[in-house]
Amino acid sequence: MTKIRDGDTVLFYLDSRRHWLLRVEAGKSFHLHRGILDFDKVIGQPYGSLIPTSLGAYVAVLPPLPRDRAIKMGRQTNIVYPKDAGLILLLVGIGPGSKVVEAGTGSGALTSILGYHVAPNGHVFSYEIREDFAKEAQKNLAKAGLTNLITIKQQDILAGIEETEVDAVVLDMAVPWDVVPLAYTALCGGGGFVSFSPTIEQTQRTVDALYESHFTEIMTRELIEREILVRPGKTRPATRMIGHTGYVTSARKIYPPKKNQT
Numbered sequence: 001m002t003k004i005r006d007g008d009t010v011l012f013y014l015d016s017r018r019h020w021l022l023r024v025e026a027g028k029s030f031h032l033h034r035g036i037l038d039f040d041k042v043i044g045q046p047y048g049s050l051i052p053t054s055l056g057a058y059v060a061v062l063p064p065l066p067r068d069r070a071i072k073m074g075r076q077t078n079i080v081y082p083k084d085a086g087l088i089l090l091l092v093g094i095g096p097g098s099k100v101v102e103a104g105t106g107s108g109a110l111t112s113i114l115g116y117h118v119a120p121n122g123h124v125f126s127y128e129i130r131e132d133f134a135k136e137a138q139k140n141l142a143k144a145g146l147t148n149l150i151t152i153k154q155q156d157i158l159a160g161i162e163e164t165e166v167d168a169v170v171l172d173m174a175v176p177w178d179v180v181p182l183a184y185t186a187l188c189g190g191g192g193f194v195s196f197s198p199t200i201e202q203t204q205r206t207v208d209a210l211y212e213s214h215f216t217e218i219m220t221r222e223l224i225e226r227e228i229l230v231r232p233g234k235t236r237p238a239t240r241m242i243g244h245t246g247y248v249t250s251a252r253k254i255y256p257p258k259k260n261q262t
């Protein structure tokens with residue numbers, strides 16, 4: 001049974017609309033509309049406990065998932081939604097031990113999810129051209145405890161990918177089609193390529209570049225997320241939903257046939 005320690009980052013869950021990711025520190029408290037939550041009463045309690053506020057409301061204390069930390073990072077830049085991040089992981093088979101190159105670090109949201117899934121002995125090399133984004137991402141990843149699994153490279157990936165024999169290349173940037181030839185060189189045989197683009201024009205140019213290079217299993221997908229409100233006698237879809245966020249294009253590297261092959 002894991003207990004909450006002073007300095008831990010905890011997800012405080014009141015309901016589906018009101019939840020907070022906070023660092024617990026002795027002697028401090030959190031003020032919400034349902035009363036004051038004393039952190040001294042939280043420290044030492046097991047995760048999954050219900051902690052009362054000063055007004056008698058109960059807040060669940062939960063260990064944060066990678067998606068919770070990623071959403072918290074989305075301040076300076078738009079982030080890849082969890083629904084798309086999960087698809088990206090599955091499409092290119094990112095898991096423990098994977099060696100991954102990413103471009104477009106941004107706030108580090110997707111980077112953190114990649115880092116979490118390559119643990120304990122994999123690594124993510126993330127390229128970010130903007131110095132301010134790279135520094136902010138480094139701070140976010142340090143808070144998430146992932147710096148040993150991720151290397152932030154403050155440089156333009158279009159100048160070249162330094163890593164070789166990588167398992168996957170993941171792109172979230174404006175001109176992914178220009179990286180396709182570089183990704184091909186960096187990938188191992190059968191390695192996965194995936195690009196997240198908000199517009200169809202970006203997607204079309206990326207797919208054209210993949211066909212021009214030696215990639216197979218080229219496919220583009222879009223995920224639409226809609227919550228279902230399940231209530232006795234009145235279950236229905238939620239009025240609001242997460243519609244278009246972006247197009248996810250994936251492919252895998254193959255080697256061209258040798259000249260003497262028919």
